[in-house]
Amino acid sequence: MTLAPPVDEAAPVIGGQLATFWLDGDLYGVEVAHVQEVLRSQGLTRVPLAPTAVAGLINLRGQVVTAIELRERLGRPPRPEGTDAVVIVVRLHGEAVSLLVDAIADVVDVDPSDFEAPPDTLDGSARELIRGAFKLRGQLLLALDVHKAVSA
Amino acid sequence: MDGLDDIVEEFLVESHENLDQLDTDLVALEQEPDSRERLSSIFRTIHTIKGTSGFLAFHRLEEVTHIGENMLSRLRDGALDLTPQRTDALLEMVDCVRSLLASIEANGGEGNVDVSAVVAAISAAMEDQPAATAPAPVEPAAEVTVAPKPARSRKAAARPAAAVASPAAAPTPRKAPARKAPAAKAAAAAVPVAEALVPSPAVPVPAPIAEVPAPVSPVLPSPRSEPIVESAESDGAPAAEGAGGQTRRAVADSTIRVDVDLLDELMLLVGELVLTRNQIVQYVGRSNDTDLLRASQRLNLIASELQEGVMKTRMQPIDHIWSKLPRVVRDLGMQCGKSVRLEMEGRETELDKTLLEAVKDPLTHLVRNSVDHGIEAPATRTGAGKAAEGVLTLRAKHESGQVVVEVADDGAGIDPARIGAKAVERGLVSPDALSRMSPQDVLQLIFLPGFSTAAAVTNVSGRGVGMDVVKTNIESIGGTIEVESVPGRGTVCRLRIPLTLAIVPALTVECAGDRYAIPQISLQELVALDAEKAATAVEEVGGAPVYRLRGELLPLVRLTDVLGLTSDRHDGHVVIAVLRSEGRRFGLVVDRVINTEEIVVKAVGGQLKAIGLYSGATVLGDGAVALILDVQALARRALRTETTDRQDAREGAALASASETERQRMLLASIGGGRRVAIPLDTVTRLEQVRTESVERVGNREVVQYRGAILPIVRLDRHLGAYGESDREVLEVIVYSDHGRSVAIVVEEILDIVDGEAAVRSDIDDLGLLGSAVLGDKVTELLDVRAAILAADPAFYSAPLPTTPAGVPAPLLEV
Numbered sequence: 032m033t034l035a036p037p038v039d040e041a042a043p044v045i046g047g048q049l050a051t052f053w054l055d056g057d058l059y060g061v062e063v064a065h066v067q068e069v070l071r072s073q074g075l076t077r078v079p080l081a082p083t084a085v086a087g088l089i090n091l092r093g094q095v096v097t098a099i100e101l102r103e104r105l106g107r108p109p110r111p112e113g114t115d116a117v118v119i120v121v122r123l124h125g126e127a128v129s130l131l132v133d134a135i136a137d138v139v140d141v142d143p144s145d146f147e148a149p150p151d152t153l154d155g156s157a158r159e160l161i162r163g164a165f166k167l168r169g170q171l172l173l174a175l176d177v178h179k180a181v182s183a
Numbered sequence: 184m185d186g187l188d189d190i191v192e193e194f195l196v197e198s199h200e201n202l203d204q205l206d207t208d209l210v211a212l213e214q215e216p217d218s219r220e221r222l223s224s225i226f227r228t229i230h231t232i233k234g235t236s237g238f239l240a241f242h243r244l245e246e247v248t249h250i251g252e253n254m255l256s257r258l259r260d261g262a263l264d265l266t267p268q269r270t271d272a273l274l275e276m277v278d279c280v281r282s283l284l285a286s287i288e289a290n291g292g293e294g295n296v297d298v299s300a301v302v303a304a305i306s307a308a309m310e311d312q313p314a315a316t317a318p319a320p321v322e323p324a325a326e327v328t329v330a331p332k333p334a335r336s337r338k339a340a341a342r343p344a345a346a347v348a349s350p351a352a353a354p355t356p357r358k359a360p361a362r363k364a365p366a367a368k369a370a371a372a373a374v375p376v377a378e379a380l381v382p383s384p385a386v387p388v389p390a391p392i393a394e395v396p397a398p399v400s401p402v403l404p405s406p407r408s409e410p411i412v413e414s415a416e417s418d419g420a421p422a423a424e425g426a427g428g429q430t431r432r433a434v435a436d437s438t439i440r441v442d443v444d445l446l447d448e449l450m451l452l453v454g455e456l457v458l459t460r461n462q463i464v465q466y467v468g469r470s471n472d473t474d475l476l477r478a479s480q481r482l483n484l485i486a487s488e489l490q491e492g493v494m495k496t497r498m499q500p501i502d503h504i505w506s507k508l509p510r511v512v513r514d515l516g517m518q519c520g521k522s523v524r525l526e527m528e529g530r531e532t533e534l535d536k537t538l539l540e541a542v543k544d545p546l547t548h549l550v551r552n553s554v555d556h557g558i559e560a561p562a563t564r565t566g567a568g569k570a571a572e573g574v575l576t577l578r579a580k581h582e583s584g585q586v587v588v589e590v591a592d593d594g595a596g597i598d599p600a601r602i603g604a605k606a607v608e609r610g611l612v613s614p615d616a617l618s619r620m621s622p623q624d625v626l627q628l629i630f631l632p633g634f635s636t637a638a639a640v641t642n643v644s645g646r647g648v649g650m651d652v653v654k655t656n657i658e659s660i661g662g663t664i665e666v667e668s669v670p671g672r673g674t675v676c677r678l679r680i681p682l683t684l685a686i687v688p689a690l691t692v693e694c695a696g697d698r699y700a701i702p703q704i705s706l707q708e709l710v711a712l713d714a715e716k717a718a719t720a721v722e723e724v725g726g727a728p729v730y731r732l733r734g735e736l737l738p739l740v741r742l743t744d745v746l747g748l749t750s751d752r753h754d755g756h757v758v759i760a761v762l763r764s765e766g767r768r769f770g771l772v773v774d775r776v777i778n779t780e781e782i783v784v785k786a787v788g789g790q791l792k793a794i795g796l797y798s799g800a801t802v803l804g805d806g807a808v809a810l811i812l813d814v815q816a817l818a819r820r821a822l823r824t825e826t827t828d829r830q831d832a833r834e835g836a837a838l839a840s841a842s843e844t845e846r847q848r849m850l851l852a853s854i855g856g857g858r859r860v861a862i863p864l865d866t867v868t869r870l871e872q873v874r875t876e877s878v879e880r881v882g883n884r885e886v887v888q889y890r891g892a893i894l895p896i897v898r899l900d901r902h903l904g905a906y907g908e909s910d911r912e913v914l915e916v917i918v919y920s921d922h923g924r925s926v927a928i929v930v931e932e933i934l935d936i937v938d939g940e941a942a943v944r945s946d947i948d949d950l951g952l953l954g955s956a957v958l959g960d961k962v963t964e965l966l967d968v969r970a971a972i973l974a975a976d977p978a979f980y981s982a983p984l985p986t987t988p989a990g991v992p993a994p995l996l997e998v
Binding site for chain 1: 455458697746747748785786787788789790791794796797800801802806807808809810857
């Protein structure tokens with residue numbers, strides 16, 4: 032799956048297209064350019080002694096990819112029993128990492144003018160990983176800092 | 184003349200390629216005699232051969248190509264026109280160059296190939312003489328080539344039989360001779376056949392040639408004929424095996440240049456194929472379809488053979504790196520005033536090119552070490568009743584899917600006592616721990632970072648890289664290193680290197696429901712005990728489980744404990760994988776052994792590298808991901824006093840705890856990797872934070888400027904072999920001062936101050952530790968402060984006591 036050329040990773044304000052997903056009732060977005068593919072729930076191999084946010088390893092067509100549980104990473108409660116995670120594979124600096132989220136949503140065009148710094152109500156651990164919020168109609172879209180999110 | 188020089192071989196391969204092009208060019212040139220482009224191309228080729236042959240001192244080759252070049256340059260410049268006669272002369276020159284090359288290839292020299300005829304023919308063609316040679320330029324040449332030989336040097340005639348045959352065979356099809364030469368040579372293996380071959384192509388030529396068999400045959404049984412037979416034999420053997428090695432015969436015909444990237448790519452694909460094969464074989468194993476079963480068995484075989492074949496393409500004899508060593512040994516021997524003979528055994532042992540590159544530096548280092556520190560000066564040697572000349576032996580062999588490389592010298596050997604003393608002095612090990620180590624274990628201390636080999640055996644200065652670097656390099660390619668030494672008799676360093684990096688034979692085991700792969704390179708044997716036997720066979724010594732393996736105590740490590748998991752095996756069976764790491768054995772207790780599998784090693788992400796227990800991951804036959812255990816790291820983490828006599832250990836611990844029964848206030852600190860260390864509070868002067876960028880280096884030590892003085896630093900995570908993060912911005916530092924000298928001990932985080940309970944201490948200890956205790960419900964290691972301080976500042980306790988208390992004056996600068 033080929034996607035748009037990589038965006039400037041240091042850009043403070045993001046615009047353009049975000050791939051969005053649901054996590055514990057909130058809508059999050061990551062730059063489309065980082066997203067390699069989206070998969071259904073995969074068999075995970077757990078990694079003893081790994082940081083808690085590392086959910087395990089998945090076999091992505093012969094490639095071994097680390098899976099990060101975003102709920103854990105963002106300090107949210109574990110996913111309810113019986114619901115499967117969706118795997119978003121992102122490619123950063125040539126290395127594939129996967130994020131476990133609740134459900135995938137649309138690709139959204141965002142306008143930098145809608146961007147605002149993270150709301151003050153956001154608590155500690157999540158705050159570092161959220162670059163800010165886009166005020167969409169009837170919904171806030173939280174822009175995830177993928178680089179920080181995967182450096183568990 | 185045994186074997187060809189690399190340069191010569193390269194030259195041959197190149198020249199053969201060029202000559203093939205030359206044939207095509209020359210024939211094409213006849214069609215379009217004015218093509219400057221082709222002429223230039225031909226000119227360049229001949230010029231290159233001329234240049235190289237001059238450089239390699241093949242004078243006749245140079246002579247022929249020189250005159251050919253002359254003609255070509257005049258043709259190119261338009262001074263001469265290309266006539267069929269000139270083309271013939273040029274082709275003749277090419278044939279002559281070919282036979283010279285064939286001779287070089289076969290015998291390493293130009294042999295008796297005569298060039299004067301060709302030179303004459305070309306000169307004639309240049310002068311434009313309608314020379315007598317013109318109508319049949321080649322045949323006379325062949326005549327001249329062969330005829331003078333028996334006359335001039337009969338003895339040599341037998342040897343270049345092949346070379347003789349080729350110009351003799353030349354007349355009919357022009358392109359044939361070069362091809363035929365190897366054939367004739369191969370036939371020369373059976374000497375009588377060679378006899379028959381020589382005259383037969385010569386038949387059309389009357390008198391002089393007919394005589395050839397006569398002078399040749401009496402010569403054949405002479406010693407001179409042996410080289411041919413030998414070389415033909417040595418050629419035949421590898422060719423039959425299909426090995427591409429240093430086949431002397433037809434270097435150009437038997438090799439092809441391939442881009443290494445392409446080979447890497449192929450290797451990768453084969454790796455994937457092997458994985459897929461594993462999967463299919465596994466699925467098919469469950470079905471009853473015999474046809475499918477048969478097909479999968481075939482696939483299994485073919486994939487294995489393909490894998491082997493592709494691996495072979497990347498294999499190179501270890502001689503490639505060994506060939507540089509005689510010079511190293513000679514030069515270093517001269518420098519040190521020692522006379523050293525280098526012996527090599529198994530130089531044809533092959534291993535993967537990338538691995539070869541990776542062992543080059545460590546091997547060179549070991550060889551230098553042996554010459555520098557191992558082998559004694561001649562006078563010392565004769566004094567000790569040894570030959571004045573030291574012998575350094577390099578051995579390489581294949582052993583159970585690995586390559587074992589040994590660097591052995593018959594020098595002074597390493598004295599464990601001196602190593603031990605040095606290690607204590609450097610604060611790398613506590614005297615207590617040392618006294619409990621076996622001599623074999625003490626030897627392995629030379630691999631500790633910070634242990635200077637130079638100071639260990641002689642005072643010749645170190646070489647900049649220590650044995651710890653050698654060890655790290657070897658381990659980074661999945662190999663292991665051991666050292667054995669008998670004082671006065673010599674030292675052996677043994678490297679075990681996997682055959683290839685990409686595909687590793689591994690044992691898959693199950694532990695708490697997950698599968699893990701253990702590289703077979705570390706695996707020695709498997710022991711399975713049923714519940715009844717396990718109950719008695721697994722004993723506890725001082726709280727640590729051991730198993731008597733053929734009378735020897737094997738310390739046991741439960742994988743579930745190391746990984747912090749709970750075993751799902753409740754039937755009491757015990758499965759032990761006996762592993763070897765750094766010359767020591769231990770038993771890893773797993774839930775189940777699944778099978779052995781060829782696995783393809785995949786790198787794991789940065790998040791997991793930091794854990795330091797996994798060397799990678801792989802995809803198993805059923806598509807599941809399994810972690811590959813890093814046995815070395817496992818051993819370092821789980822083992823304390825491995826092969827030590829535990830009886831001694833217990834007594835030592837009992838003594839230690841008897842003397843320290845009083846309660847002590849302890850500072851708790853984490854050092855990374857989940858390890859906690861307790862430091863007696865009375866040895867702590869201050870707690871500080873230091874910015875990482877303010878750390879400077881003095882020699883190989885880290886220091887920091889602190890209150891106007893220079894403070895040596897010891898990083899506890901490195902000192903104790905934990906896996907701390909190294910890229911933090913601020914370092915937590917415990918400063919300890921005594922008698923005006925201070926050192927800084929870096930920890931990951933300061934946790935708490937608690938009251939220590941000496942009573943619950945266990946005897947488990949490690950380098951730099953006094954033991955361990957349960958403090959605040961967690962096992963905490965008790966730091967051997969003295970050793971840690973000595974690691975930072977070896978002179979800390981021995982320095983004269985300066986009376987200036989506050990400042991840390993000059994003496995520290997010695998550090």
